[in-house]
Amino acid sequence: MNSRERIIAAINHKEPDRLPLDLGGFDFTGIHVSSLHMLEVALGLKKPSDPVKVIDIVQMLGEVDERLRQTLQIDVISLRGQRTYFGFKNEKWKPWVFFDGTPLLVPEKFNTVPDKEGNIYQYPQGDTSVPPCVKMPKDGFYFDDVDRQKPIDESSLKVEDQIEEIKLLTDEELLYYEKESKRLFEETNYAVVFPSGVSGTNLGDSFWISGWSLKDPKGIRNQEEWYISLITRKDFIKEVNAKMTEIGLENLKLFHQAVGERIQVIMISSCDFGAQNGLLYPKESYQELFKPFHKQVNDWIHKNTTWKTLIHSCGSVYDIIPDFIEAGFDILNPVQISAAKMEPERLKGEFGDKIVFWGGGVNTQTTFPFGTPQEVESEVKQNINIFSKGGGFVFNTVHDIQARVPLENILALFRAVSEARGIKVPGL
Numbered sequence: 001m002n003s004r005e006r007i008i009a010a011i012n013h014k015e016p017d018r019l020p021l022d023l024g025g026f027d028f029t030g031i032h033v034s035s036l037h038m039l040e041v042a043l044g045l046k047k048p049s050d051p052v053k054v055i056d057i058v059q060m061l062g063e064v065d066e067r068l069r070q071t072l073q074i075d076v077i078s079l080r081g082q083r084t085y086f087g088f089k090n091e092k093w094k095p096w097v098f099f100d101g102t103p104l105l106v107p108e109k110f111n112t113v114p115d116k117e118g119n120i121y122q123y124p125q126g127d128t129s130v131p132p133c134v135k136m137p138k139d140g141f142y143f144d145d146v147d148r149q150k151p152i153d154e155s156s157l158k159v160e161d162q163i164e165e166i167k168l169l170t171d172e173e174l175l176y177y178e179k180e181s182k183r184l185f186e187e188t189n190y191a192v193v194f195p196s197g198v199s200g201t202n203l204g205d206s207f208w209i210s211g212w213s214l215k216d217p218k219g220i221r222n223q224e225e226w227y228i229s230l231i232t233r234k235d236f237i238k239e240v241n242a243k244m245t246e247i248g249l250e251n252l253k254l255f256h257q258a259v260g261e262r263i264q265v266i267m268i269s270s271c272d273f274g275a276q277n278g279l280l281y282p283k284e285s286y287q288e289l290f291k292p293f294h295k296q297v298n299d300w301i302h303k304n305t306t307w308k309t310l311i312h313s314c315g316s317v318y319d320i321i322p323d324f325i326e327a328g329f330d331i332l333n334p335v336q337i338s339a340a341k342m343e344p345e346r347l348k349g350e351f352g353d354k355i356v357f358w359g360g361g362v363n364t365q366t367t368f369p370f371g372t373p374q375e376v377e378s379e380v381k382q383n384i385n386i387f388s389k390g391g392g393f394v395f396n397t398v399h400d401i402q403a404r405v406p407l408e409n410i411l412a413l414f415r416a417v418s419e420a421r422g423i424k425v426p427g428l
Helices: 003-011 033-042 066-072 171-187 223-232 234-259 283-289 291-304 318-326 344-351 373-387 407-421
Strands: 052-056 076-078 094-097 103-106 120-122 134-136 191-194 265-269 308-312 331-333 356-358
Touching: 003 191, 033 052, 033 066, 033 407, 171 191, 171 234, 223 234, 223 283, 234 283, 234 291, 265 291, 283 291, 283 318, 291 308, 291 318, 318 344, 344 373, 373 407
Parallel strands: 052 103, 076 191, 191 265, 265 308, 308 331, 331 356
Antiparallel strands: 094 103, 120 134
């Protein structure tokens, strides 16, 4: 099998010729720039002075380029959008050095002037004349949300304010997706995934709630206030989700006209519904406020395309996995095996024939950053044995490979994966 055939088999619950592997396909299956640079230098793919391109400037994820993709024999490639979460384009790349010394390439409007404490900021649309939307503390590794919530007047809450940034795809965007999807599909044998999804389907996700691309966001833009609203403002949330879904369905039609069947997987939701020990809010809230709209989207996709749909939710979501399945999701990520009731044996045994597990390869909270290389290898092999039986599994860590994971553990992970796949990778 080639990579595309391998992924297609796995997401159709068939055993492929070998374990499918993703690294960098989605914004939650990637690798932090510092860890990526360290890995590529160790494998002889980069010199220490060679920069890493930043493809997600919130989480500071690095671009998995073709050399690394071929070296590790990764099976996935991304159809990425043109813009950052802050509304400016990924273009006119310039050099920048991370706090820890990692050489990077960042977009032109990536702001680099520190404040007096050494913190750095990002601004909506790159406009430094308005208040910043996120902040990276000095010597930090990621950007944190800056609260720009205005006082909330219940009588003046408007759906159109809440979803100001949710818009129909433009002709420029559609032409780009058409050309880029053709290039990826026709010039490579990788499975093509669409990591950002179309505007309007990603209900409740923190990356749009805060309105990072807006200079003057209105509505409920504080994360805590949003979660409170799921209990106290249910009618408003329903209206917001209904209008977003209406736009999302129209965007899906436009997007499908542009890319056809050249993608294999599309991300629909990356809203986190779980915490470490259980759901963030009662499952009835998911069933009432999200599930009907998710089902509309998944039903349209399954009726009109060959795509598989992915839901990303961290935490203990065991109690609503049956709802995800009923809502029509094909794939679950990141499969947080360290959370309550998310043991690999339980998940595979109860849901393995109904939903694909994309992730769950190693515990990124404890084993991966703090265990020994031997412990990493052992856990990876154990999870592969559990999840891969009968297909329905694509290997990835639980969420992104974070900063400051020991190089020896990263090498141990890919060594164990390569052994399970029956291949040899120089340098591991």
